[in-house]
Amino acid sequence: MNDLLIANGNVLTVSPDGARADVLRRYDVLVRGQRIEAVQPAGRIDRSHFRTIIDATDKVVMPGFVNCHAHTPMVLFRGLAEDVSIDRWFNEFIWPLENNLTAEDVYWGMLLGAAEMIRAGITTVADHYFHMDRGGEAIDQIGMRGVLGWAMFSSLGKPALDQTDTFIREWHGAANGRITTIVAPHAPYTCDDDFLMAAGRIARRHGVPVHIHAAEVIAQTEASLAKRGITPIEILEQTGVLLPGTIIAHACGVTPDDVERMASAGVGVATAPKTYLKLGMDITPVRDLRAVGIPVGLATDGVVSNNTLDLWEAMRLTAMLQKDRALDPEVLTIPEALAIATHESAKVVGLGGKVGAVAAGYLADLIVVDTSGLHHQPLHSITASLVYSAMASDVVHTIIDGKVVMRDRRILTIDVDDVIANVSHQNRRLAQRVPGQRIQTYHP
Template identity: 55%
Template structure:
């Protein structure tokens, strides 16, 4: 079993309840296999006993960031759908463009997105997209960790539920520890009640959670109330979606009763994915993150897709989340330790890995990030946690480990040819940019 030593770093200790975030200097992190074996004062062990020694030289050692909701291959459509509200964004933008998608595009798009995430310190992603067998191949190759959902629409019928369930069982039974799969119906407005019930039933039968968009906007909630007398969250409750762990993307349009329902079903796995950059860019509502947390609901940061967010790092959403809560509730809302808790421990719960990820602690998986905080934008460095939330750039990340393996070194991924991935993405630009609104894959009409 390989042993790795990260020597002389500053360990970020984020309290389990999110009340404190404490930097502890001059620490060594000892890794045995894929887990943290010990954390102790620098110099207490002989470095010659280790297969690999990583010199932190005072850099911050923190848990890998967790992207709780993304459409990773959508990076291939980056910049093609701009300055549109959500209905046009779907009907005139992304859904016509996705009609151009070929299965192999997902492989190269996943690699491109994973490069951006890993190099900015995102070690785990909950991805919700199509042709996910190609995502598995890409993530295995680059060395990331993922919770994958093969997105399905109600128009595809029961066979889609059966087929994706078979795929989920195949992935979860493959012995690939870094990649798991859940069921992934798209949303209540693209899946009717019978389809949602069938998906929930199948998830229960095979013992997995569900990843679904829910109450993305207040307009969706109002439309559901007008048409049916119940909210999208109530639809999910009535159709059995909440019987299994559920990862809810967005929830910007929820009401107080909805929050009570989500809290009632909160499990050790699952929660809400929060993607504030997307909400701002589409001119939509902002999710009440503080209210979620006060209700006992786990919340994690998310990028969403690059067609609405444009970038795949989580540093920008981290500070946007914090500042938006302050903007609405006052300067004392979302203090720095809570923001870091959302990005780490709470996010780990959202993706079903609360006991394994989200903290630099003995026994947890060695998904770790080294952040160089010596840059001019961090100087003077009076408060490391504050500078981490409000000042950090993706390029501050120097080293990333996933499952105990170094996947980013000197700021660059180690397992793949970046130039080849860029070349493959560029080769697809013309075909993927063809926009035929009459040939969209779905119609947005909640």
């Protein structure tokens, strides 16, 4: 008896180098346990051998998205910091608002954000936030895959480092392996060198990488050069956190030398284009990074700079921004955009070769996408439709680790209405900003 048959779908295949993206028409995907067992022409198998069957006729079966950098519980503050500069965004909004957060809030915020992601076809999140033990509980409960890091500033001192150490010991490999951990110092401008060195030691001791914001805008690199004569990426290199597999969020303000340093260190970069556009920032030099072999993955960042947890948007904005920056519509093609969304995003979060493809042996993190909407008609090119027309609401089924987590757009693992009710109840308390009370101050 097999576990799951996703029957008669149009299966997306993407070459890891982004040279080709094709669709296998009318194929079955056979799932046993956590993994894809076979991908084969439809009709060869007796359907009575399966416990669960999902009919994917005329729908697309593709890998779930991997969100390479998020602060998911920030959904709690959605819409509270609009039309402001980065300085004001941090100092007048985010850091005063985060002063209100309790561990309980993080749990409910993580559930709400994870539900939004699953409905948008995201199956893995690399999350960077506070009270991550409660965040982990939520990820476990809803059935998502997570690479989780407990956010730290050096102002929190040694207790924060000890907390991360404990968190990694307790949570790495949890939820049947769905949850892995990562060390998450916030940024070189909020963590001093000693703190970064200590974070790097924890990472090496546990054999996990680091997830950190760096060179978010060129102004940060210029400020670092003026103050210390080295770039933010050089700080990470000198303090020992530029480890193989380290996730650098944004890297919009990196120098050509930084790019070389990052390539030789073996790090990956998470790009969150909607945030850059909304906050009037520089953009990740995606093509320069990929040209030297640095994998680039898609990210939403937190909802207070992005408003949605939607990687369909991130995929198309990544492609369009590179075309616009190069003044050349022939760069960052549809197959490349799909390779970034699948193989490369998986690689950035340390899951390369494990998720990100509909192929035998891969973990069954899959989504089924409805292309019958008017915005897809007439459907001449499925791959063009996926990159430039698809909406989060086109995702009908989401499978994570071989389990159907959303069926016909209904999340099966938690009561979403209950989550919304719990979160709404806290709105007034969470939205208050007390003058002078904030968890950090931004001055790069």
